[in-house]
Amino acid sequence: MKRKWYDWRNVYLWLVFLLLYAPIFYLIFYSFNAGTTMTHFTGFSWQHYAELFADTRMIEIVLDTLLIALLSSLLATIIGTLGALAIYGIKKVWLKNSILSLNNILMVSPDVIIGASFLIFFTFLGLRLGFSSVLLSHIAFSIPIVVLMVLPKLSEMNHSLIDAATDLGATNLQVLTRVVFPFITPGILTGFFMAFTYSLDDFAVTFFVTGNGFETLSVEIYARARQGISLEVNALSALMFLFSLLLIGGYYFIEQYNSSKKERRRNRMEAKLIK
Amino acid sequence: MKKYNAFYSVPYVLWLLLFVIAPLLLIVYQSFFNINGQLTLSNYQTYFGSGTYLRMTFNSIWYAFIITLVTLLISYPTAYWLSQTRHKQLWLLLIILPTWINLLLKAYAFIGIFSQAGAANHFLEFIGLGSQQLLFTKTSFIFVAAYIEIPFMILPIFNAIDELNPSLINASRDLGATNWQTFSKVVFPLTLNGVKAGVQAVFIPSLSLFMLTRLIGGNKVITLGTAIEEHFLVTQNWGMGSTIGVVLIVAMVVIMFATGERRKKGGHRE
Amino acid sequence: MKRLISFALAIIAFCALLAVGSSQLQKSQGASSSGTLTLYNWGDYIDPALLTKFQKQTGYKVQVETFDSNEAMFTKIQQGGTNYDLAVPSDYMIQKMHKAHLLVPLNYKRLHGFNHIDPHFRDQSFDPGNRYSVPYFWGTLGIIYNDQMVKASAVQHWRDLWSPKLRNNIMLVDSARDIMGMALITQGHSVNTTNVAQLEQAKLKLEGLMPNVKAVVADEIKMYMAQNEAAVAVTWSGEAAEMMANNSHLHYVVPTEGSNLWFDNLVIPKTAKHYKAIYAFLNFMLKPENAAQNAEYVGYATPNKAAKALLPKAVATDKQFYPSDSVINKLQVYADLGNRMVGIYNDKFLEFKMYHR
Numbered sequence: 030m031k032r033k034w035y036d037w038r039n040v041y042l043w044l045v046f047l048l049l050y051a052p053i054f055y056l057i058f059y060s061f062n063a064g065t066t067m068t069h070f071t072g073f074s075w076q077h078y079a080e081l082f083a084d085t086r087m088i089e090i091v092l093d094t095l096l097i098a099l100l101s102s103l104l105a106t107i108i109g110t111l112g113a114l115a116i117y118g119i120k121k122v123w124l125k126n127s128i129l130s131l132n133n134i135l136m137v138s139p140d141v142i143i144g145a146s147f148l149i150f151f152t153f154l155g156l157r158l159g160f161s162s163v164l165l166s167h168i169a170f171s172i173p174i175v176v177l178m179v180l181p182k183l184s185e186m187n188h189s190l191i192d193a194a195t196d197l198g199a200t201n202l203q204v205l206t207r208v209v210f211p212f213i214t215p216g217i218l219t220g221f222f223m224a225f226t227y228s229l230d231d232f233a234v235t236f237f238v239t240g241n242g243f244e245t246l247s248v249e250i251y252a253r254a255r256q257g258i259s260l261e262v263n264a265l266s267a268l269m270f271l272f273s274l275l276l277i278g279g280y281y282f283i284e285q286y287n288s289s290k291k292e293r294r295r296n297r298m299e300a301k302l303i304k
Numbered sequence: 305m306k307k308y309n310a311f312y313s314v315p316y317v318l319w320l321l322l323f324v325i326a327p328l329l330l331i332v333y334q335s336f337f338n339i340n341g342q343l344t345l346s347n348y349q350t351y352f353g354s355g356t357y358l359r360m361t362f363n364s365i366w367y368a369f370i371i372t373l374v375t376l377l378i379s380y381p382t383a384y385w386l387s388q389t390r391h392k393q394l395w396l397l398l399i400i401l402p403t404w405i406n407l408l409l410k411a412y413a414f415i416g417i418f419s420q421a422g423a424a425n426h427f428l429e430f431i432g433l434g435s436q437q438l439l440f441t442k443t444s445f446i447f448v449a450a451y452i453e454i455p456f457m458i459l460p461i462f463n464a465i466d467e468l469n470p471s472l473i474n475a476s477r478d479l480g481a482t483n484w485q486t487f488s489k490v491v492f493p494l495t496l497n498g499v500k501a502g503v504q505a506v507f508i509p510s511l512s513l514f515m516l517t518r519l520i521g522g523n524k525v526i527t528l529g530t531a532i533e534e535h536f537l538v539t540q541n542w543g544m545g546s547t548i549g550v551v552l553i554v555a556m557v558v559i560m561f562a563t564g565e566r567r568k569k570g571g572h573r574e
Numbered sequence: 575m576k577r578l579i580s581f582a583l584a585i586i587a588f589c590a591l592l593a594v595g596s597s598q599l600q601k602s603q604g605a606s607s608s609g610t611l612t613l614y615n616w617g618d619y620i621d622p623a624l625l626t627k628f629q630k631q632t633g634y635k636v637q638v639e640t641f642d643s644n645e646a647m648f649t650k651i652q653q654g655g656t657n658y659d660l661a662v663p664s665d666y667m668i669q670k671m672h673k674a675h676l677l678v679p680l681n682y683k684r685l686h687g688f689n690h691i692d693p694h695f696r697d698q699s700f701d702p703g704n705r706y707s708v709p710y711f712w713g714t715l716g717i718i719y720n721d722q723m724v725k726a727s728a729v730q731h732w733r734d735l736w737s738p739k740l741r742n743n744i745m746l747v748d749s750a751r752d753i754m755g756m757a758l759i760t761q762g763h764s765v766n767t768t769n770v771a772q773l774e775q776a777k778l779k780l781e782g783l784m785p786n787v788k789a790v791v792a793d794e795i796k797m798y799m800a801q802n803e804a805a806v807a808v809t810w811s812g813e814a815a816e817m818m819a820n821n822s823h824l825h826y827v828v829p830t831e832g833s834n835l836w837f838d839n840l841v842i843p844k845t846a847k848h849y850k851a852i853y854a855f856l857n858f859m860l861k862p863e864n865a866a867q868n869a870e871y872v873g874y875a876t877p878n879k880a881a882k883a884l885l886p887k888a889v890a891t892d893k894q895f896y897p898s899d900s901v902i903n904k905l906q907v908y909a910d911l912g913n914r915m916v917g918i919y920n921d922k923f924l925e926f927k928m929y930h931r
Contacts, residue, residue, distance in 0.1 A: 038385045045382045049402045052413035066820045068800045092596040112316030130557040137556040139512040141536040142549045146327035158655035169323035181497035206575045219459045226403040240656030242637045252617030252640030254793035257816045281394045339913045419801040440789045522789025539917045
């Protein structure tokens with residue numbers, strides 16, 4: 030189904046992308062401002078990038094933020110996927126609905142409530158605030174979104190597939206790894222990316238549970254709002270954006286290359302078989 | 305699969321106990337204390353007795369509904385047509401990418417774009433509508449809120465559409481159905497699971513939105529999220545804040561049961 | 575399945591890289607040989623160059639953690655879990671922290687240079703005799719206006735804001751004490767009143783202002799005013815200085831009938847551990863050349879008299895930010911009124927914000 034780029038359906042997609050990227054281009058544009066604000070562009074300059082590279086504390090914060098985001102979303106994805114499997118296995122409708130309601134509590138509660146309760150909880154346990162408390166909280170508030178993304182894929186799964194596999198003598202583990210997981214992979218990946226977004230964006234929860242010199246980017250940015258956020262942060266966002274773009278592009282082309290190689294091999298095999 | 309059920313639900317159940325049920329109990333407990341630390345029902349009385357909070361509740365639900373609707377209307381066609389493009393996985397990743405830039409910064413960018421001399425007004429002047437007051441209107445607030453939620457709606461819907469068996473669509477066409485009939489009778493019902501997940505992922509967090517109401521809406525719209533924020537961070541009346549939290553949670557549970565899975569009539573799944 | 579596992583492994587590998595990078599950076603910032611001082615501060619509220627200078631002079635490394643509201647900081651210090659050595663709360667919060675037994679008294683034998691602090695800013699009601707706090711920065715609440723949209727003479731007093739000429743043209747800061755306080759002053763009451771009838775009156779007065787109010791916003795007010803979104807705003811001097819640096823048409827006025835005088839002071843919270851480093855830092859910050867350098871970086875008014883003398887003349891004589899003594903004498907400082915009263919202020923303010931919407 031190849032469409033011309035000016036097909037009205039593609040034009041719609043272009044518009045959506047334009048909308049999604051408009052504020053980001055705006056931020057990047059002003060990162061080159063010779064002035065100091067996002068309101069008046071006075072000329073081109075690299076000065077904010079120079080400031081950023083001189084600011085080792087900021088770079089350390091960025092690395093820590095990414096570390097927390099990746100690690101927490103990975104762990105949340107694992108726990109959440111297993112949780113979705115468990116919920117999927119529940120037969121009683123009321124129990125299922127109750128657990129799903131519990132699952133969503135952290136999504137509906139405003140961040141300050143979650144942050145304050147986690148802080149009380151961690152200090153009650155005597156846990157040292159810092160990396161580990163932030164990691165635990167991020168895992169905790171990311172799990173529900175993963176469950177929410179994996180569960181519909183599970184319910185779409187055709188049950189006869191599993192029955193067939195079992196009839197053919199597959200063990201439970203084999204059914205799980207060979208039938209179930211491949212089918213729900215898109216849901217799992219979606220869950221991971223959303224958890225990643227949640228973690229990067231969170232400010233209030235992190236603020237409450239962090240301490241001992243550990244800080245994430247969001248906390249730093251919000252705390253700077255009173256003095257006015259400097260364009261150094263714009264420069265940082267621009268670089269992070271570029272980096273993510275390269276990462277996504279790279280990942281995609283490796284994936285593409287692998288799958289096309291596989292396809293070629295399969296074609297060759299088929300050709301041989303026909304011979 | 306039953307045997308493994310107990311095994312793989314352990315971490316999840318642990319999470320439920322430690323990070324959901326324990327804080328939940330704490331919130332419910334706090335909601336029964338007033339600002340002087342006395343055990344009382346007065347927080348609930350204040351909530352249900354004052355027009356202020358009831359109006360805020362109404363505002364929250366109403367705006368969450370509108371935001372979800374707008375998001376859905378923009379996202380469904382996007383997901384649908386995106387699933388028909390080549391390199392669709394790449395495009396999908398590019399939909400997520402903007403969410404990795406800090407929310408506060410994006411809000412500041414919107415302030416710049418929507419300002420009197422901003423790009424949006426230049427465009428309006430260009431098409432002959434003239435310069436408008438865009439900031440601090442309900443429309444701009446809904447627009448920016450929808451902007452933030454769009455990726456959370458597109459992803460689950462895309463996943464549902466992507467799995468759709470094209471032979472079903474072809475069959476429907478062969479049987480003489482129009483495009484619209486095919487969509488409304490075949491495609492949409494089959495992607496309902498994805499739509500439901502998307503609606504939950506957008507509606508539930510939108511109930512407690514607070515920052516954008518101030519940043520973009522200039523506090524013209526006041527929701528329960530604003531009130532909770534204030535009680536926890538300004539007045540330090542954690543009791544009242546928790547009470548509103550409890551009401552939000554109850555509202556969410558009611559919605560979950562109302563839209564949740566029903567007892568299947570025919571029961572094709574055991 | 576294979577795809578998922580390789581994906582997970584890639585992430586773990588990347589995490590390992592990040593962890594190594596982060597710890598390397600931490601080392602490069604100078605491992606603390608003689609100890610670390612943890613300063614709990616507002617974001618970007620100290621010149622980083624001073625921290626480096628301090629480390630060179632004394633050997634103590636300063637680790638800055640940031641907060642964005644007094645109340646959030648209060649919760650964090652009360653709950654503990656981190657050894658904050660110094661914090662920078664505002665006036666009423668110092669009183670509140672003292673009441674909650676969260677502060678350690680200053681030892682004046684170890685403190686040098688306190689005499690540089692202007693007597694006007696010592697011995698305030700929130701901390702009599704400065705037993706707990708060293709003034710760090712101070713400022714006022716006032717009116718900022720755009721000379722392209724309104725005449726200077728039209729906005730010299732609080733009551734001018736109610737003029738029908740300013741319809742839908744005023745922005746207010748989203749802060750209950752400040753906006754209620756403004757209405758109280760207009761009616762001739764104290765900003766610390768605990769008389770509920772007066773508060774109700776103030777609320778009614780504010781509701782009359784509503785047709786003129788364009789928006790009630792917080793830190794983003796700087797961006798709005800710099801972009802000419804409104805003619806007039808009610809905000810703090812610190813924010814005003816930031817706006818004026820970006821838009822030459824903006825001017826700041828402290829109404830002569832009175833306004834709020836606010837402070838951000840350095841205090842030692844009960845979580846403190848490293849007293850040697852704490853006093854070294856306090857003495858370092860009291861030195862006029864350091865205080866002046868910090869004031870130039872942050873852009874707020876310094877309470878350090880000797881430091882003010884070192885500032886460029888244009889800054890030190892600017893009546894907008896260093897008002898005359900007669901104006902200063904009319905300013906009122908917020909007192910901590912207790913949770914119940916603060917609750918009433920906030921409820922009234924909330925009702926005002928919800929009015930006619």
